Amino acid sequence: MKGYSVQDAARICKLSSARLRYWERTALVGPSLTVDSMPAFGFRDLVCIKAALVLIERGVPLRRIRRSLESVRARLPEIDRPLGALRVWIEGSDRVVVRYDGVLLEPDGQTVLDFRLEPERADDVAYLEQRLRPTGGEAEPDPETALEWFERGCRLDSEAETQNDAIAAYERSLEADPRFADAHCNLATVHYNQGRRDAARVGYERALALEPDHVEANFNLANLCEEEGRSEAALRHYKAAMRADPLYPEVQLNLALLYEKLGLRRKAREHWRRYLQLEPVGTWAEIARKHLGD
Numbered sequence: 001m002k003g004y005s006v007q008d009a010a011r012i013c014k015l016s017s018a019r020l021r022y023w024e025r026t027a028l029v030g031p032s033l034t035v036d037s038m039p040a041f042g043f044r045d046l047v048c049i050k051a052a053l054v055l056i057e058r059g060v061p062l063r064r065i066r067r068s069l070e071s072v073r074a075r076l077p078e079i080d081r082p083l084g085a086l087r088v089w090i091e092g093s094d095r096v097v098v099r100y101d102g103v104l105l106e107p108d109g110q111t112v113l114d115f116r117l118e119p120e121r122a123d124d125v126a127y128l129e130q131r132l133r134p135t136g137g138e139a140e141p142d143p144e145t146a147l148e149w150f151e152r153g154c155r156l157d158s159e160a161e162t163q164n165d166a167i168a169a170y171e172r173s174l175e176a177d178p179r180f181a182d183a184h185c186n187l188a189t190v191h192y193n194q195g196r197r198d199a200a201r202v203g204y205e206r207a208l209a210l211e212p213d214h215v216e217a218n219f220n221l222a223n224l225c226e227e228e229g230r231s232e233a234a235l236r237h238y239k240a241a242m243r244a245d246p247l248y249p250e251v252q253l254n255l256a257l258l259y260e261k262l263g264l265r266r267k268a269r270e271h272w273r274r275y276l277q278l279e280p281v282g283t284w285a286e287i288a289r290k291h292l293g294d
Contacts, residue, residue: 003033005040028066153170163194219250235255
């Protein structure tokens with residue numbers, strides 16, 4: 001059975017590796033396969049990732065997705081991979097229902113409607129909307145929560161013309177939760193991409209003060225240290241990233257290149273081999289083979 005690494009899954013589903021890693025750490029999605037004794041994403045896992053992206057694109061706050069997912073897991077454990085079963089009830093609405101065995105269900109397991117039927121009157125829709133409203137005095141999620149602003153930043157930070165909006169979103173996220181390491185890291189990366197290296201360094205260091213084994217913060221800070229000629233610091237952070245995620249090909253590649261630059265060829269060969277195990281095809285794979293053949 002085909003398995004995909006975090007990087008492959010992120011590329012296929014068109015989201016950043018950092019965002020997918022965050023979702024994995026917080027149990028929104030996760031790999032269900034084991035390939036060569038290591039966890040890997042399967043096809044059905046990719047379907048779940050895509051389902052989450054569709055819900056977010058349709059305006060469903062991430063907090064509501066998580067809450068719905070927790071309810072389904074607790075009350076409907078027979079549903080395999082429940083994230084893939086979540087749906088937006090009505091186009092333009094952000095209310096979530098579950099499609100299962102021919103009916104639509106609320107996340108708490110109550111039947112809403114047979115999905116083959118459509119409500120014929122406006123009051124039918126109003127009734128269903130009332131049933132889907134949280135009960136027990138539970139407040140609606142605040143759109144300015146840390147997670148929601150973080151997700152907004154993730155949607156905006158890949159294009160140059162929206163990066164300033166991404167910075168604003170990450171800053172709002174950190175106003176809501178100053179200990180949100182992923183937001184510090186992503187904000188730092190946007191600063192780096194815009195040429196503000198000092199601000200980037202501060203952001204990565206803040207992320208690592210909160211989560212010392214944060215993969216992206218270690219990796220990106222290592223890149224920054226290497227560009228500044230601080231090889232020992234770069235090695236330290238690359239190794240920290242590798243310990244946190246041994247399957248991250250770019251870490252193995254950068255370690256091989258840095259060891260080559262330092263003249264430590266035996267160390268470099270070790271990481272060229274590891275890189276080839278993870279990425280056997282491509283330009284860098286051919287370069288790795290040349291180094292190993294010398």
